[in-house]
Amino acid sequence: xxxxxxxxxxxxxxxxxxxxxxxxxxxxxxxxxxxxxxxxxxxxxxxxxxxxxxxxxxxxxxxxxxxxxxxxxxxxxxxxxxxxxxxxxxxxxxxxxxxxxxxxxxxxxxxxxxxxxxxxxxxxxxxxxxxxxxxxxxxxxxxxxxxxxxxxxxxxxxxxxxxxxxxxxxxxxxxxxxxxxxxxxxxxxxxxxxxxxxxxxxxxxxxxxxxxxxxxxxxxxxxxxxxxxxxxxxxxxxxxxxxxxxxxxxxxxxxxxxxxxxxxxxxxxxxxxxxxxxxxxxxxxxxxxxxxxxxxxxxxxxxxxxxxxxxxxxxxxxxxxxxxxx
Amino acid sequence: xxxxxxxxxxxxxxxxxxxxxxxxxxxxxxxxxxxxxxxxxxxxxxxxxxxxxxxxxxxxxxxxxxxxxxxxxxxxxxxxxxxxxxxxxxxxxxxxxxxxxxxxxxxxxxxxxxxxxxxxxxxxxxxxxxxxxxxxxxxxxxxxxxxxxxxxxxxxxxxxxxxxxxxxxxxxxxxxxxxxxxxxxxxxxxxxxxxxxxxxxxxxxxxxxxxxxxxxxxxxxxxxxxxxxxxxxxxxxxxxxxxxxxxxxxx
Ligand SMILES: Nc1ncnc2c1ncn2[C@@H]1O[C@H](COP(=O)(O)OP(=O)(O)O)[C@@H](O)[C@H]1O
Ligand SMILES: [Mg+2]
Numbered sequence: 001x002x003x004x005x006x007x008x009x010x011x012x013x014x015x016x017x018x019x020x021x022x023x024x025x026x027x028x029x030x031x032x033x034x035x036x037x038x039x040x041x042x043x044x045x046x047x048x049x050x051x052x053x054x055x056x057x058x059x060x061x062x063x064x065x066x067x068x069x070x071x072x073x074x075x076x077x078x079x080x081x082x083x084x085x086x087x088x089x090x091x092x093x094x095x096x097x098x099x100x101x102x103x104x105x106x107x108x109x110x111x112x113x114x115x116x117x118x119x120x121x122x123x124x125x126x127x128x129x130x131x132x133x134x135x136x137x138x139x140x141x142x143x144x145x146x147x148x149x150x151x152x153x154x155x156x157x158x159x160x161x162x163x164x165x166x167x168x169x170x171x172x173x174x175x176x177x178x179x180x181x182x183x184x185x186x187x188x189x190x191x192x193x194x195x196x197x198x199x200x201x202x203x204x205x206x207x208x209x210x211x212x213x214x215x216x217x218x219x220x221x222x223x224x225x226x227x228x229x230x231x232x233x234x235x236x237x238x239x240x241x242x243x244x245x246x247x248x249x250x251x252x253x254x255x256x257x258x259x260x261x262x263x264x265x266x267x268x269x270x271x272x273x274x275x276x277x278x279x280x281x282x283x284x285x286x287x288x289x290x291x292x293x294x295x296x297x298x299x300x301x302x303x304x305x306x307x308x309x310x311x312x313x314x315x316x317x318x319x320x321x322x323x324x325x326x
Numbered sequence: 327x328x329x330x331x332x333x334x335x336x337x338x339x340x341x342x343x344x345x346x347x348x349x350x351x352x353x354x355x356x357x358x359x360x361x362x363x364x365x366x367x368x369x370x371x372x373x374x375x376x377x378x379x380x381x382x383x384x385x386x387x388x389x390x391x392x393x394x395x396x397x398x399x400x401x402x403x404x405x406x407x408x409x410x411x412x413x414x415x416x417x418x419x420x421x422x423x424x425x426x427x428x429x430x431x432x433x434x435x436x437x438x439x440x441x442x443x444x445x446x447x448x449x450x451x452x453x454x455x456x457x458x459x460x461x462x463x464x465x466x467x468x469x470x471x472x473x474x475x476x477x478x479x480x481x482x483x484x485x486x487x488x489x490x491x492x493x494x495x496x497x498x499x500x501x502x503x504x505x506x507x508x509x510x511x512x513x514x515x516x517x518x519x520x521x522x523x524x525x526x527x528x529x530x531x532x533x534x535x536x537x538x539x540x541x542x543x544x545x546x547x548x549x550x551x552x553x554x555x556x557x558x559x560x561x562x563x564x565x566x567x568x569x570x571x572x573x574x575x576x577x
Contacts, residue, residue, distance in 0.1 A: 192441055195442050
């Protein structure tokens with residue numbers, strides 16, 4: 001119980017910090033840090049998606065960049081058509097409304113996750129890792145060679161898509177929007193984890209034979225979680241495209257899938273605020289060591305090794321102790 | 327004679343050249359405890375795996391409450407009312423005793439896709455879980471993660487999880503294993519009453535328990551049933567086979 005309370009305090013501090021840093025940056029007129037905090041929020045959102053599959057369900061997907069990139073391309077392509085006025089498909093036009101774009105990003109990512117999950121969830125361990133990677137690589141090479149939307153050059157978004165009541169071109173507005181969506185996703189994650197669905201999912205991760213013996217079919221529950229996971233990560237991809245105003249195959253590259261896993265491991269696998277802590281560490285590393293050496297990923301790798309060897313619960317585990325399930 | 331709840335007809339299973347289950351036919355009738363005994367490696371656990379659905383049979387069929395379940399998955403058979411315990415405790419290690427029982431209850435109630443309502447505030451799970459834990463004497467250990475329970479407590483939790491399913495038949499694979507004489511005696515008394523709720527197919531090494539509990543006994547060796555009948559008959563038979571029965575003591 002004490003550990004539960006401690007985790008809530010750690011979570012609250014993280015949530016406050018992510019809000020206060022860009023506020024201060026705005027105050028001292030450093031919009032770069034507002035954008036950086038936005039980047040943390042959106043990467044954390046993508047991580048919340050992966051945390052659902054990997055943290056709760058034990059599905060080590062090494063291909064979540066596929067959903068991240070698909071979400072990004074949905075945003076890019078819809079904005080592109082809204083900008084040029086050319087119809088996308090017969091009768092369907094583009095849009096520059098984020099809510100509409102997010103809906104499609106989530107739906108299509110969920111559909112992709114349904115197909116990939118249905119084909120890969122019968123496997124486990126290293127086979128599952130390799131199959132999810134292979135699917136993501138297929139999509140990566142497809143976007144690379146598909147000239148209609150920029151191919152390897154990527155596709156710019158000239159003006160950020162719009163959200164009612166906000167001026168998304170202003171850094172603070174874009175931040176608070178991303179922060180709000182992240183917080184909603186965290187609430188959803190927490191509720192899901194505490195509900196019967198989460199109970200079944202976490203049980204399957206720990207002991208699939210026992211889950212089956214009480215009548216819970218592991219496949220169906222895992223597939224449902226995998227689809228939800230892909231939807232959230234896809235939504236994050238659409239938001240990232242708007243933040244950087246650019247989508248390219250790099251969003252689908254295996255390095256991106258790796259970064260998402262790194263975020264989860266650094267923050268704490270299965271922990272509610274793990275993705276927030278992990279994304280903050282990753283972006284901080286990028287900024288601090290990225291300026292000193294181009295081999296900053298090497299140092300990140302060292303930290304990762306340290307976490308895996310000495311602090312399996314990640315930063316949240318270090319600060320709040322072991323997870324308890326009551 | 328009442329219709330059998332569980333009915334195995336000529337079931338066989340091989341691992342490569344090894345016939346682990348060889349043309350086994352047996353029944354489990356309402357209200358009875360049917361004990362399955364035999365030396366280590368006789369194929370008792372394999373037979374349990376065939377019945378529960380973990381392994382597919384090579385030939386033969388398994389009928390449960392009049393339905394051929396030979397091709398159903400483990401989860402489907404569990405939902406039809408087969409409640410099993412594992413020879414080696416197989417629980418959800420991070421979950422408390424209470425949550426292990428609640429998992430079985432939620433599966434039995436059939437709503438695995440309830441996404442948002444927290445289980446810890448679900449009276450439909452918490453109340454029956456408390457009752458089930460009380461029945462096996464684990465109410466004082468409800469919040470302890472199952473990985474931190476003692477061996478004997480884990481064995482009881484295995485039983486509690488099976489109870490929570492309110493099954494139409496129990497498959498218990500060596501429930502007494504490592505329980506100590508005291509624990510074994512108490513569990514024997516408990517199972518004695520349990521048969522009124524649902525019949526029990528009991529794999530057990532503890533011969534005192536088997537002879538105290540069983541209505542019928544089947545003796546398995548080399549994957550085949552070499553003797554079957556009422557307890558008295560097998561006990562008499564066992565005298566003849568002292569050497570054979572003796573070799574699996576303490577295994
Ligand atoms: N999955 C398996 N693969 C190969 N051989 C197995 C497997 N499971 C059991 N066996 C073999 O089948 C025989 C019966 O094993 P088991 O059913 O565990 O016996 P018991 O429970 O009566 O001790 C043993 O010889 C065992 O080695
Ligand atoms: Mg055995």
